[in-house]
Amino acid sequence: MASRENAPDDILKPVKWPLRLTLWGMVAERITRAFWPLWSVILVTLAALMLGLQDLVAVEWVWGAGLLAVLGGLWGLWRGVTRLRWPRRPEAMVRLDASLRGNPIQAALDSPAIGAGDPGSRALWAAHQARMRARMAEARAVEPDLRVSRADPFALRYVALLAFLVALVFGSFLRVSSVTAMGPAGADLASGPAWEGWMEPPGYTRLPSVYLNDVTAAALDVPAGARITLRLYGEVGALSVSESISGTAPVATESDPTATAQAFDVARSGRLEIEGPGGRGWDLDVTPDAAPSVTRSGEIEASYEGDAQIPFDARDDYGVAAGRATLVLALDEVDRRYGLATEPDPRDAIEVPLPMPIAGDRAQFTETLIENFSEHPWANLPVRLEMEVTDEAGQTGLSAPEVITLPGRRFFDPMAAAMIDQRRALLWSRANARDVAQVLRAVAHRPDDVFRSAVPYLRLRTILRRLEGFAAEGLTVDQQTELAAALWDLALLLEEGDLADAMERLQRAQDRLSEAMRNGASEQEIAELMQELREATDDYMRQLSRQAQQDGEQGDQMAQDQNMVEMSQNDLQRMMDRIQELMEQGRMAEAQEALEQLRQMMENMQVTQGQGGGQTPGEQAMEGLGETLRDQQGLSDEAFRQLQEQFNPGQQGQGEQGQQGQQGEGQDGQQGQGGQGQQQGQGQGQGAPDQGQQGEGQGGGSLRDQLADRQQGLRDELNRQSRNLPGAGTEGGEAAREALRRAEEAMDGAEQALREDDLAGALDDQSRAMEALREGMRNLGEALAQQQQQGQGQQGAAQGTEPGQQRDPLGRNSGSNGQLGTDENMVQDEDVYRRARELLDEIRRRSGEGERPQEELDYLERLLERF
Structure with missing residues (x-):
């Protein structure tokens, strides 16, 4: 066997370059592991010098840091030299051979131990070596392992690299040379003096x-x-x-122009010069910071509720920081008659902050100051308006003072306007207390002629009695404020009126709209009258709800009337939308007929529901969300039936039986929900099976388009309900809005899936949409309950229906304020657990049948994961 040290070149020729590259990689790997501390010390030192840290501290600190850097560098060099082991060629050969299957390099260098004289053995050995050499041709260089995380668990090398990169971006190599001039032995001392300078603009200029x-x-x-x-x-x-x-002496370490460090602020244009070898001079032209300016723009408007809208323009060369508006009574412009003839009590000026843009540039912008001054004593009186803005430099800009009429709520009812006039006289001066009491007593002399009911009269008598008692002993500021608040509430009661006033206003709005349609009024006039009708209807519904709270016992009796037809705010809204649509299309006869139907329904509502109570905005929102959830559930059931028909076209009988069972359950739920549930079942739940049967006969594609269109309609309806959702600003209300936003996104995904013929994906998105809807209803119910506990809401029971009789989309009692939750059983069956087990076993059985389509198997797996 040939050794790796003396391996023949002809054998290693196929792995010549992979072996060489592997050896070089091992060299880089060992150098990195040995010298990474040295490189880290060098990078940190270089970064500090490039950033100019040596110019910010005393020279002693610089020499100390330099000594530490030198010691650290020497330690890193000693550590690297002692730990470095230069790799050899056999080591690279072992690493390369280990990366190949079967160690072909070692096999190519081996020789047979036995059977050298046997021709068969020699032939087998030759074939084996030929196969190993062929495998050697597949060799690739082994990548070096440059990780040193074991030796550097705190990643100090990356800290050094980051510091160096920061220095490359924000520093300069020219600053490195400044360290040599830190002492008398600097290398630059022989070459002459040097200097550095910086100009830093104020931060707000950016x-x-x-x-x-x-x-x-x-x-x-x-x-x-x-x-x-x-x-x-x-x-x-x-x-x-x-x-x-x-303009002043430089702020230096020594009171001398030759001091080594000097700093000063630029106050005026002039010249800056460094005198001496290598010096330089500049002519500095100072750009002054202009003061901000503010002017009022546009007309001042006021809403019906008294919200003043004061538009203004503000600008500054770098940006406006803040602003405020100051309102002072223009006493010389006031009509000093009646209660205003006396000298007014001293009052502080009204100061309100000006709104600033939350995002964007503040160099030039237009905003509107919105504030309600209706309850202030100066409301509807001339005041002097002055606006002030400030920039970051502390400079201020003032608008030209102008006299305006302070906007406030206007009262059109004569009695309400009289109460407001006396309230203003009382707030104008406490000396007017006796005169105000005499006027109020004169007003209350013959109450039958001026008051429509006893409630405002009794409240006025209470106010009058307290005012006369306080005036006899001397009216204090707190008593003045208390009586002013009581007069304000009385004026609101007289202005807004009671149920009869609301009904009169509603009938007047209907008559005006009907007359406008008969006389061929313009589109703008009809739109204004339609808006008046909507506001009158909302006012009438609020009065119904208020009357229901006062007549709780009569409302309970009316709730027991089984022949009563329930009507929600959404139903009225849809009727008015239909009337407006007919008028826009020019179908005045049909619009007139629809308006007459609305009139009759409102009159019937006065007879039947006027004592039973109306719905609050929260109840209307809960009812609308419940209807949307029921519609979404029906649409999801129909999509699931279509998926079953797609994968099991031969099981018609079983599908029809399941549909009958679902219809039977729906009928039970409808009986529990009353007349409204029946109407919804006919419009939504019962329509789904019919459409499904039609789709089966006409083809799946057209039916899925219909399902997608219905899904789009549900999403649009949910979007409309989200915009009108009550509870804004509360934690529960914002959580409900977030949940409805997620429901809209899931509905949008379901619509896209239906249009792409992905029924399984559509079912998943629909399930997420229903879960988000339920979460939104829970959050909204909690927000409404919290408002009721704080005395800011109204009762949560629906119109003419006891809380225990309300049903959520799943058939449960919704409780008060629409809170979900009940103790009753969802399935009225004694053996409900056995039925649940059977359903789970059926899902498992079907998921184990491999011949079913993969799409259906994936859907069944998702069902098992969820349940």
């Missing part, structure tokens, strides 16, 4: 720093407030600095 050594131009533009830093090296006094840009 401009880069300038290294003065690299500036070759004689003039330089500098922003005001920039910081100039100079370092002088070499013999002290060889270089000096003269400047006329700061």
